[in-house]
Amino acid sequence: MSSGNILLNGVSYRRPTRPVVVVCIDGGDPAYIEQGIRDGIIPNIARFMHNGFSAIADGTVPSFTCPNNMSLITGAPPAVHGISGNYYLDVATGEAVVMTGPELLRSRTILAEFAAAGAKVVSITAKDKLRKQLGKDLDLTRGNISFSSEYANRCTMQENGIKDVLELVGMPQPDMYSMELSLFVLEAGIRLLERDRPDLMFLSLTDFIQHKHAPGDPVANQFYCQLDDKFGRLRELGAVVALTADHGMNDKSTPAGKPNVIFLQDILDREFGKGDTRVICPITDAFVKHHGALGGFVRVWCLGGRATPQAIIGLVKDMPGIAAALDKETVCRKFDLPPDREGDVAVIGGANVVIGAAAAEHDLSGLGDARLRSHGGVTEARVPFILSHPLNEKYRQRAAAGPIKSHHIFDYAINGVEAGR
Numbered sequence: 001m002s003s004g005n006i007l008l009n010g011v012s013y014r015r016p017t018r019p020v021v022v023v024c025i026d027g028g029d030p031a032y033i034e035q036g037i038r039d040g041i042i043p044n045i046a047r048f049m050h051n052g053f054s055a056i057a058d059g060t061v062p063s064f065t066c067p068n069n070m071s072l073i074t075g076a077p078p079a080v081h082g083i084s085g086n087y088y089l090d091v092a093t094g095e096a097v098v099m100t101g102p103e104l105l106r107s108r109t110i111l112a113e114f115a116a117a118g119a120k121v122v123s124i125t126a127k128d129k130l131r132k133q134l135g136k137d138l139d140l141t142r143g144n145i146s147f148s149s150e151y152a153n154r155c156t157m158q159e160n161g162i163k164d165v166l167e168l169v170g171m172p173q174p175d176m177y178s179m180e181l182s183l184f185v186l187e188a189g190i191r192l193l194e195r196d197r198p199d200l201m202f203l204s205l206t207d208f209i210q211h212k213h214a215p216g217d218p219v220a221n222q223f224y225c226q227l228d229d230k231f232g233r234l235r236e237l238g239a240v241v242a243l244t245a246d247h248g249m250n251d252k253s254t255p256a257g258k259p260n261v262i263f264l265q266d267i268l269d270r271e272f273g274k275g276d277t278r279v280i281c282p283i284t285d286a287f288v289k290h291h292g293a294l295g296g297f298v299r300v301w302c303l304g305g306r307a308t309p310q311a312i313i314g315l316v317k318d319m320p321g322i323a324a325a326l327d328k329e330t331v332c333r334k335f336d337l338p339p340d341r342e343g344d345v346a347v348i349g350g351a352n353v354v355i356g357a358a359a360a361e362h363d364l365s366g367l368g369d370a371r372l373r374s375h376g377g378v379t380e381a382r383v384p385f386i387l388s389h390p391l392n393e394k395y396r397q398r399a400a401a402g403p404i405k406s407h408h409i410f411d412y413a414i415n416g417v418e419a420g421r
């Protein structure tokens with residue numbers, strides 16, 4: 001074994017001298033932390049921000065869960081790792097392809113590289129959909145661990161590198177739609193830090209609470225209060241704790257409380273005819289209660305020959321609620337996206353708007369009476385970037401020169417913190 005340093009996607013990472021824990025607070029808009037500081041309910045995060053480092057970073061656009069989690073664990077944008085949404089359209093088959101398969105991830109991960117270099121690595125996610133990509137190429141036969149709280153009760157040594165997780169964590173199997181699904185991830189991280197003292201941990205939460213509860217809402221505050229307690233315990237155990245988010249979250253409802261939706265497929269069908277274009281909503285996943293598959297970024301493929309990218313852009317770009325309509329080349333250049341998984345046009349919504357396909361394709365019944373809160377656009381790509389420890393001089397200068405990309409969080413947490421303090 002070498003010194004244990006690794007090199008990935010142009011970044012060299014030194015072997016951590018004490019545990020490094022990176023937490024992705026799914027949907028953790030900076031507004032929750034600002035509110036929590038004002039309300040005095042997150043003393044540990046406040047201490048990190050005061051004694052360590054705090055900034056607002058630029059996340060990956062589209063501001064969805066899968067692309068951002070992959071950016072965080074590869075230290076690179078989607079143009080490199082290939083995951084630019086939860087779904088894309090395979091033009092050859094006409095099928096919408098879910099992008100959670102490890103075979104679609106085009107990069108090695110920081111986790112797998114460190115594990116291969118002899119470090120002990122743990123990856124825990126709330127939603128199982130992320131688990132296989134997060135655990136890609138991770139050798140689970142040598143003490144490394146990868147599991148989801150969603151399926152904590154069915155972990156095996158072969159599949160996850162751990163078993164009897166419920167006993168270890170001391171919590172019952174959490175419900176898929178609960179704050180406990182996230183708290184379980186953190187509690188498991190704390191127990192494993194105590195038991196195994198891994199070199200590197202990635203803990204990825206779920207955004208159920210943020211989709212349902214605005215900053216300052218009692219449930220949101222209760223959630224952040226509990227997150228804060230667990231972050232404090234990770235720090236007390238001697239870890240460098242790094243907090244970021246995959247994306248933020250905005251209210252996407254009309255003043256009357258109805259979802260503020262532009263059904264783009266219906267608009268395009270009226271203009272170009274049915275079947276001529278196909279709108280894909282890359283936020284789509286199994287968690288429809290969160291967002292009804294409505295987000296702030298969609299892709300349009302031109303299939304029938306009537307609609308051209310320029311005609312679509314001309315039709316929609318000035319519509320109220322549309323922030324931008326960009327052709328493939330422009331959106332890929334602007335946001336570092338892989339062209340072979342991009343549509344012919346990307347349409348991005350404003351802060352308080354979501355874009356859907358056809359109205360008939362979206363089941364909004366799961367949203368209930370709650371106001372729709374969602375993400376996906378540029379307005380939700382601002383995320384917290386907080387470290388429990390102060391930066392060394394080199395990274396202080398780099399941060400000051402800005403802007404900071406959230407996918408540099410491992411770089412900052414591993415290389416940017418003073419050793420041994």
Ligand SMILES: [Zn+2]
Binds near residue numbers: 026027064066207246
């Ligand atoms: Zn998310």
